[in-house]
Every structure is written in structure tokens, then in C-alpha cells.
Amino acid sequence: MHKIVIISLLAFIGISCKTTQNIYNRSPYAKMIDTSAVLSQSITGMALYDLGANKMIFERNAERYFTPASNTKLFTFYACLKTLGDSIPSLRYEIKSDSLIFWGTGDPTFFHPDLTSTKTFDFLKSFKRTKLFFFSDGNFTNQYFGDGWSWNDYNDYYAVELSPLPMYGNIVRVKVENGALKPQPIIFENSFYKKDEGKYITRTVADNQFLYPKTLLQKNDYQQDIPYKTSSGLTQQLLIDTLRRNVNMLKIPVSTNAKTLYGMSSEAVYRKMMQESDNMLAEQLLLLCGTILKDSINSSFAIKSITEKHLQDLPDAPKWVDGSGLSRYNLFTPRSIIKLLEKIHSEIPEEKLFSIMAVGGKSGTVRNMFKNEETPYVFAKSGSLGGVYNLSGYIITKKGKTLLFSIMNNNFTKSSSQVRKEVEKILINVRERE
Missing domain, CATH: 3.40.710.10 (DD-peptidase/beta-lactamase superfamily)
Incomplete structure (x- = not known):
């Protein structure tokens, strides 16, 4: 019995040494x-x-x-390199007599708070008031969220909804200045309501009502990005508010005669997406x-x-x-x-x-x-x-x-x-x- 114990012990030590040796020979x-x-x-x-x-x-x-x-x-990024050119396609559009019909492309840069392109805005503002504006989302066949996204991330800056014509990065950027909330875009300024508890602003799940703790107003220089609930109607409202003119809605596919307006450098958008790991830019670029x-x-x-x-x-x-x-x-x-x-x-x-x-x-x-x-x-x-x-x-x-x-x-x-x-x-x- 004593010999068996000694043999077993020596075998165990041998295996252990061999295992250790194998690790350090790798x-x-x-x-x-x-x-x-x-x-x-x-x-x-x-x-x-x-x-x-x-x-x-x-x-x-x-x-x-x-x-x-x-x-x-x-x-x-690779998909973009194989598909997009040096500039971001910002709009698809067609001019018909007294009307401008335009479609979004998914371009994320239109009034994005961290990007500087104004080409889409300048293009739309260049038309005289006699021209009728029609925006169509008929080419958008995607869901507002990606497959498998966590539903309760909806309030977090990294889970922005997807849309055919994103504006302002599809977020509300809220700052506290001199004891007051300053949301951008300004269209949401009457959508904020006080709550008794909490540390940050929360949006209601189904709509664009934002609840903020009253103590937040004491934090000067506070900033938070909250995804807004997107819809075709809201895009229409944002366009009207931004362009200061009426914009009508259509739901038709892109015309075979449509032209393309190109915006900011693709490289600049790639750089922000890759360096800061910006989810909204990645989704919209895809x-x-x-x-x-x-x-x-x-x-x-x-x-x-x-x-x-x-x-x-x-x-x-x-x-x-x-x-x-x-x-x-x-x-x-x-x-x-x-x-x-x-x-x-x-x-x-x-x-x-x-x-x-x-x-x-x-x-x-x-x-x-x-x-x-x-x-x-x-x-x-x-x-x-x-x-x-x-x-x-x-x-x-x-x-x-x-x-x-x-x-x-x-x-x-x-x-x-x-x-x-x-x-x-x-x-x-x-x-x-x-």
C-alpha cells in the first residue's frame, strides 16, 4: 500500500512537471x-x-x-471603402418644374453636433420660396434599431435610432448653463419636465418627453446626449424648423432621374467613427x-x-x-x-x-x-x-x-x-x- 501511494505521488509530480514544462515550452x-x-x-x-x-x-x-x-x-469600414467614394452622398433629389423632391441617403452628418458639414443645409436653403419642397422616406426599409440590440439602452448616447435623414445626430444634446437647460435642437425645449430623483436625464420610452432631476440645474457645464424617438413626422418638423419653410411628406421610391448631392469628406467621418467608436456613424454609414x-x-x-x-x-x-x-x-x-x-x-x-x-x-x-x-x-x-x-x-x-x-x-x-x-x-x- 505504501509503495502504491509513493508511485501515485511520483506520477502526479511527473504530470505536474510535464504540464508546467509544456506551458513554458510554448x-x-x-x-x-x-x-x-x-x-x-x-x-x-x-x-x-x-x-x-x-x-x-x-x-x-x-x-x-x-x-x-x-x-x-x-x-x-471595409464596406465603406468598397462602396463609397471620397465624399459622403448626402441627398438624392429631383427637380420637377415648381417642386424639389428629395430623399435621405442615411448620411449622418446633417447638423451632427460634432461634425462641420453644412452642404445639405446650404443646398436646401439655396432654393427660392416659390419652389415646393417634398421629402420622401420611401427608400427607407430598415428597422429603427439593429437586430439584437438591448431594449433598455434606448436612453444612452450609444444606442441612437436609425433613420433615412438623420438630423442633429438623432440626439438631443442638453447643456446646463446658468441654472437652465439648453437643449439642441431647440424644438425640444418644451419637452423637459422635472422629477424628484435621479442623477441624469431620462427619456420616456415611447415618445420624446424628457425627465430631469431638479438638482441637475445646479451643475453648470453639465452635458448629456439623449437619443430622440425618430419618426417621419419629426423629421418633417425638424426640416421645417431648420429651413424656416414648409416641407411636405411623400412616400415614394427614389426616382430613376434623381441626382446625388455630395457632402463632407468620407475620411473625416471614418476617422471619428473608428477613433471614438461612434455607433451612430457606423450604423448610418452601413x-x-x-x-x-x-x-x-x-x-x-x-x-x-x-x-x-x-x-x-x-x-x-x-x-x-x-x-x-x-x-x-x-x-x-x-x-x-x-x-x-x-x-x-x-x-x-x-x-x-x-x-x-x-x-x-x-x-x-x-x-x-x-x-x-x-x-x-x-x-x-x-x-x-x-x-x-x-x-x-x-x-x-x-x-x-x-x-x-x-x-x-x-x-x-x-x-x-x-x-x-x-x-x-x-x-x-x-x-x-x-
């Missing part, structure tokens, strides 16, 4: 994942690709599907792709078309359902994201591409990461939801190599900041080693 990136106390209870996938050598350097769960969160915007492809504002059609025409060579078929990544129905693999990053790199000059991505230590959602060096070396897109943190993009090594990476983390209960630090450690190690 790639250094595998070691970092396997020995991380932060990543131990979650699922991590990683793919690292040498662009110059055209070969994969490292894979861990690279064939498994992960919830991508805002890494989905990489797919939207709708814009549908407009170009079929004169129909529909994201499902745009996804199907782009997937069939340009993404058949991905290692694993993507499950892609929205433009922003708000939906947990989206599922991509790390190695498919690597292939997508390679395709994006081939579409646009590297210097311009890196200026559009979030830049480690400098801009966007990775501005507080990779500050260990003065010269930026990570150009990436982050993605986060509850229990999800992913980072995919391009890294320049100390040897001057351009590597493509995708690190995807799902199903963790620790804070995203802890997981983010682990991802940063791995990529700093990549920077040093490769």
Missing part, C-alpha cells in the same frame, strides 16, 4: 495567456500575422467565434452603403451584398448583423479579422489608414494605452461590451515589421480595465520580440 504569447490570473476564467483568442512575410506567427483559439463588440466597425448599392436604405441588404461580393475568402464565414457591434448576434473569429485587416490595408495607403485608426497613446479609445514610447506603434480598433474586450489592428515592431493582430476576450467577470491591461502587456511583448 510561444511566449501562449505563456502570457495561460499564466494570467486575469484571463484564467475567460475565453481568449489571438492571431498574429506578419504582413511582410505573409505568414501567421501565432494562433490561439483563432478559429473560434467571439462576440466582437465594436470590432464590427472594421467590417463597416445604411449609406445600401443606398449606393440599391437605392434602398437597408443594412441587411448592405451586409449581404458586401459579404457575397468581397468577404467570401475569409477563413470563417462571419455572422454580421449590424454596423456598430451593439448586437451580441455578431460573431467573428480572430483569424477572419486578420484577413479583413489585410484586405483593408490593401485598399488604402498605410499612412492614411493609420491616421484613421485609434492611435496607441495618442488618440481615440486607445489614447491611454501604449504610452511606454513616444513614437506611436499601435493602430487599432477596440471593442467592449459587458464581459467582452477585444483589440484588433496593426502594430509596428522594433525591427520595423508591420504585424496584424486580433486579441479577443469573451465571458469574463473581472473589469474591462483589467483585461485591457493584459492585452496591452501582450502587445508590448510583441513589439519587443518580433
Whole structure:
């Protein structure tokens, strides 16, 4: 009996030593994942690709599907590169004798509070009062929300409703100045009501009534963006209020004789979408792709078309359902994201591409990461939801190599900041080693 116990103990020690040896004989990136106390209870996938050598350097769960969160915007960005030109198509329009008929394209820039284009406004204001205005939403065949969005996010700035002709970013931007609420657009100024409790403004679910805690008026410089409930009627009201003239409603498809008005630079919109991970811009840009492809504002059609025409060579078929990544129905693999990053790199000059991505230590959602060096070396897109943190993009090594990476983390209960630090450690190690 004593011998059996000793033999069993020695066997256990041997297995343990072998397991430990196996871990430390693996790639250094595998070691970092396997020995991380932060990543131990979650699922991590990683793919690292040498662009110059055209070969994969490292894979861990690279064939498994992960919830991508805002890494989905990489797919939207690619769709835009394959579909849109240098300028954003802002309106489709037709002039008939005494009438101007116009259709939205999904363009998100019309009076967007963080963008500067006035071309749509200038165009509409240029017509004399004798011209009758007709706005048609007959080309909008999309839902107001994306598939799989969480219904109770409706009040949050990142869950803006979709529409054919967004105005003011489809949000009400509220500021507190000198003890008073200052909403923009001003049409909502009589839609605010006091409530006794709370810390921020909440909109009623079904309509555009906004409730604010009375203590909020004491907070000068307070600002909050709240999505407004969109509708064709509200768009009509906003147009009338903004243009100071009557606008009639139609529901007809885009005329075969319609012309296109182009607005601001596409690159400027891409940069804000990618660096700040702006969901509204991502969703509306995907709708814009549908407009170009079929004169129909529909994201499902745009996804199907782009997937069939340009993404058949991905290692694993993507499950892609929205433009922003708000939906947990989206599922991509790390190695498919690597292939997508390679395709994006081939579409646009590297210097311009890196200026559009979030830049480690400098801009966007990775501005507080990779500050260990003065010269930026990570150009990436982050993605986060509850229990999800992913980072995919391009890294320049100390040897001057351009590597493509995708690190995807799902199903963790620790804070995203802890997981983010682990991802940063791995990529700093990549920077040093490769």
C-alpha cells in the first residue's frame, strides 16, 4: 500500500512537471495567456500575422467565434471603402418644374453636433420660396434599431435610432448653463419636465418627453446626449424648423432621374467613427452603403451584398448583423479579422489608414494605452461590451515589421480595465520580440 501511494505521488509530480514544462515550452504569447490570473476564467483568442512575410506567427483559439463588440466597425469600414467614394452622398433629389423632391441617403452628418458639414443645409436653403419642397422616406426599409440590440439602452448616447435623414445626430444634446437647460435642437425645449430623483436625464420610452432631476440645474457645464424617438413626422418638423419653410411628406421610391448631392469628406467621418467608436456613424454609414448599392436604405441588404461580393475568402464565414457591434448576434473569429485587416490595408495607403485608426497613446479609445514610447506603434480598433474586450489592428515592431493582430476576450467577470491591461502587456511583448 505504501509503495502504491509513493508511485501515485511520483506520477502526479511527473504530470505536474510535464504540464508546467509544456506551458513554458510554448510561444511566449501562449505563456502570457495561460499564466494570467486575469484571463484564467475567460475565453481568449489571438492571431498574429506578419504582413511582410505573409505568414501567421501565432494562433490561439483563432478559429473560434467571439462576440466582437465594436470590432464590427472594421467590417463597416471595409464596406465603406468598397462602396463609397471620397465624399459622403448626402441627398438624392429631383427637380420637377415648381417642386424639389428629395430623399435621405442615411448620411449622418446633417447638423451632427460634432461634425462641420453644412452642404445639405446650404443646398436646401439655396432654393427660392416659390419652389415646393417634398421629402420622401420611401427608400427607407430598415428597422429603427439593429437586430439584437438591448431594449433598455434606448436612453444612452450609444444606442441612437436609425433613420433615412438623420438630423442633429438623432440626439438631443442638453447643456446646463446658468441654472437652465439648453437643449439642441431647440424644438425640444418644451419637452423637459422635472422629477424628484435621479442623477441624469431620462427619456420616456415611447415618445420624446424628457425627465430631469431638479438638482441637475445646479451643475453648470453639465452635458448629456439623449437619443430622440425618430419618426417621419419629426423629421418633417425638424426640416421645417431648420429651413424656416414648409416641407411636405411623400412616400415614394427614389426616382430613376434623381441626382446625388455630395457632402463632407468620407475620411473625416471614418476617422471619428473608428477613433471614438461612434455607433451612430457606423450604423448610418452601413445604411449609406445600401443606398449606393440599391437605392434602398437597408443594412441587411448592405451586409449581404458586401459579404457575397468581397468577404467570401475569409477563413470563417462571419455572422454580421449590424454596423456598430451593439448586437451580441455578431460573431467573428480572430483569424477572419486578420484577413479583413489585410484586405483593408490593401485598399488604402498605410499612412492614411493609420491616421484613421485609434492611435496607441495618442488618440481615440486607445489614447491611454501604449504610452511606454513616444513614437506611436499601435493602430487599432477596440471593442467592449459587458464581459467582452477585444483589440484588433496593426502594430509596428522594433525591427520595423508591420504585424496584424486580433486579441479577443469573451465571458469574463473581472473589469474591462483589467483585461485591457493584459492585452496591452501582450502587445508590448510583441513589439519587443518580433
